[in-house]
Amino acid sequence: MRESLSLLLIEDDVSLNEELGIFLSDFFDTIDSCGSAEEAYAKYLTSSYDLVITDIQLPNQNGLSLVEKIKKKNPSQMVIVISAYKEVDYFLKSIDLGIYSFLTKPFDSQLLINTMIKATNQLRNQKSKPDSSLVYLHEGVSFDMKTKALHVNEMQQELTTKEELLLYILVKNANTFVRNEQLAQTIWQSDEVNNSTLRALVKRLRDKLGYDECIINLKNRGYKLTAHLS
Known part of the structure; x- marks a missing residue:
């Protein structure tokens, strides 16, 4: 039986959020979608997620600030960052926070698929092993x-x-x-x-x-x- 996986998706563009939700439903059994960092962190504090995917440019709070708070709470949390910006400082900051992958918009569909396959395979392998901690x-x-x-x-x-x-x-x-x-x-x-x-x-x-x-x-x-x- 396949291990079920959950996703927290943060994207303030409503149409893109919906499109990603539909696409990612092929990989995740449960998806919680949010349009802001504040809403996402409130959900994160009351639920556990196998993967967090967040945009960088969010209203009120930068997506990397959200990642920093999540990593402080759970250092082992797998996170993928998405952004329309390709500036090196965003990429380097993401690396410093220990994210799993950095994807730029507009998405390369094959790269997105390959990233999801790799990430979900790794997550299922981790879940199939007993966690001694x-x-x-x-x-x-x-x-x-x-x-x-x-x-x-x-x-x-x-x-x-x-x-x-x-x-x-x-x-x-x-x-x-x-x-x-x-x-x-x-x-x-x-x-x-x-x-x-x-x-x-x-x-x-x-x-x-x-x-x-x-x-x-x-x-x-x-x-x-x-x-x-x-």
């Missing part, structure tokens, strides 16, 4: 130790930097207690953190994990993440 904590709940992405029922949860650090160290030591001092040192680089500050951080993370007794506290022992690891 992905940890399943509970039914419908997973955490990627590499990208620090938390998904609950296929929806990516927005985590603050401190929430990411807390979840990372708890997952790394899953089903064993981690002392408050160790958590404070990892998250705040200090041994002296008010217990109420730590409790508030834990509560926010509990709410995002969403399953019963996901994080347990025991006086004088610290906090423990309960997980059914797989």
Whole structure:
């Protein structure tokens, strides 16, 4: 059975967006289309995508700024950048951001087809291999130790930097207690953190994990993440 693939497409030209959507539906099972960087990033924060394709010239926010935010959130995200401009600085900036490919408009149809075949084959090969960085904590709940992405029922949860650090160290030591001092040192680089500050951080993370007794506290022992690891 063929691995299903999802795409986030960002293009503010409505007619081109529709044309690309029709063309790319031969390669992707799910396509979310957006006309702005703001709308696209809002979707990215609540969903996961195998590939992101974005134009550079977008209203309000440059497409490369969007790519930068996405790469900061998920460094391994595959991204293809499209542009009507052939300036070297755009190309070099795209390279710096670690994009998969840079395509210029008007498109060379054969190059576009070849790029999609190559990209989707690579994505399916990756999906067919077990991802050792992905940890399943509970039914419908997973955490990627590499990208620090938390998904609950296929929806990516927005985590603050401190929430990411807390979840990372708890997952790394899953089903064993981690002392408050160790958590404070990892998250705040200090041994002296008010217990109420730590409790508030834990509560926010509990709410995002969403399953019963996901994080347990025991006086004088610290906090423990309960997980059914797989």
